[in-house]
Amino acid sequence: MSKGLVVTLAIIGVIVVFVFGFFMWGTGIYDKAVSSQEKVNNEWNDVQAAYQRRADLVPNLVATVKGAAENEKEILTQVTQARAGIVGAKTPEDLEIAGRKINTAINLAFEAYPQIRSTENFQDLQAQLEGTENRINVARQRFNAAVADYNTYVRGYFKKMALNMFGGGEDFSVRKGFEASQEAQNAPKVAF
Numbered sequence: 001m002s003k004g005l006v007v008t009l010a011i012i013g014v015i016v017v018f019v020f021g022f023f024m025w026g027t028g029i030y031d032k033a034v035s036s037q038e039k040v041n042n043e044w045n046d047v048q049a050a051y052q053r054r055a056d057l058v059p060n061l062v063a064t065v066k067g068a069a070e071n072e073k074e075i076l077t078q079v080t081q082a083r084a085g086i087v088g089a090k091t092p093e094d095l096e097i098a099g100r101k102i103n104t105a106i107n108l109a110f111e112a113y114p115q116i117r118s119t120e121n122f123q124d125l126q127a128q129l130e131g132t133e134n135r136i137n138v139a140r141q142r143f144n145a146a147v148a149d150y151n152t153y154v155r156g157y158f159k160k161m162a163l164n165m166f167g168g169g170e171d172f173s174v175r176k177g178f179e180a181s182q183e184a185q186n187a188p189k190v191a192f
Contacts, residue, residue, distance in 0.1 A: 029162040033172050036150040040175055043143035047178065050136040061128050065121045144177040151175060 153159060154172040163172050 026162045026166050029159050030166050036153050040146045040150045043146040047139040050139045054132045061125050065125045068121045140178045147175045147177040
């Protein structure tokens with residue numbers, strides 16, 4: 001082989017290796033940007049799933065607690081009315097009737113709902129609400145972390161240049177993280 005042919009083949013080889021390396025570098029950046037973008041989308045979907053869980057769970061919990069409290073209220077009302085009948089009893093027969101009413105009310109209370117538990121139900125509701133809001137907060141934090149990682153990646157000078165060269169620059173715009181509403185800046189007032 002002549003020296004000129006070897007030099008030409010070497011130059012062509014260097015160009016091919018350079019182009020191939022450049023192509024692999026660019027596609028690697030593009031693929032990583034796609035992966036980061038999908039992670040952001042997935043984290044936002046997790047936030048939406050937490051919102052849906054809250055929307056599904058809270059009304060059912062509230063209805064359950066209300067129903068239990070209403071049942072207990074009815075039982076306590078019956079027992080209280082029966083006790084009031086004893087106080088207002090004027091004859092032994094009235095006293096006996098009032099005593100039977102109390103026994104009946106207490107028996108019904110223990111048959112229908114053995115323990116007065118509305119306080120526990122309200123505590124469970126509070127715990128479920130707190131847990132649900134914590135899940136939402138964690139999902140939002142993960143989303144914001146994914147957005148920060150993604151934005152850091154696609155904003156890098158050489159990465160942005162590679163994404164533009166490979167035709168995906170406009171597909172990889174900077175994303176916004178979760179932002180609270182203006183009203184959320186003020187602490188809520190709890191009133192009973």
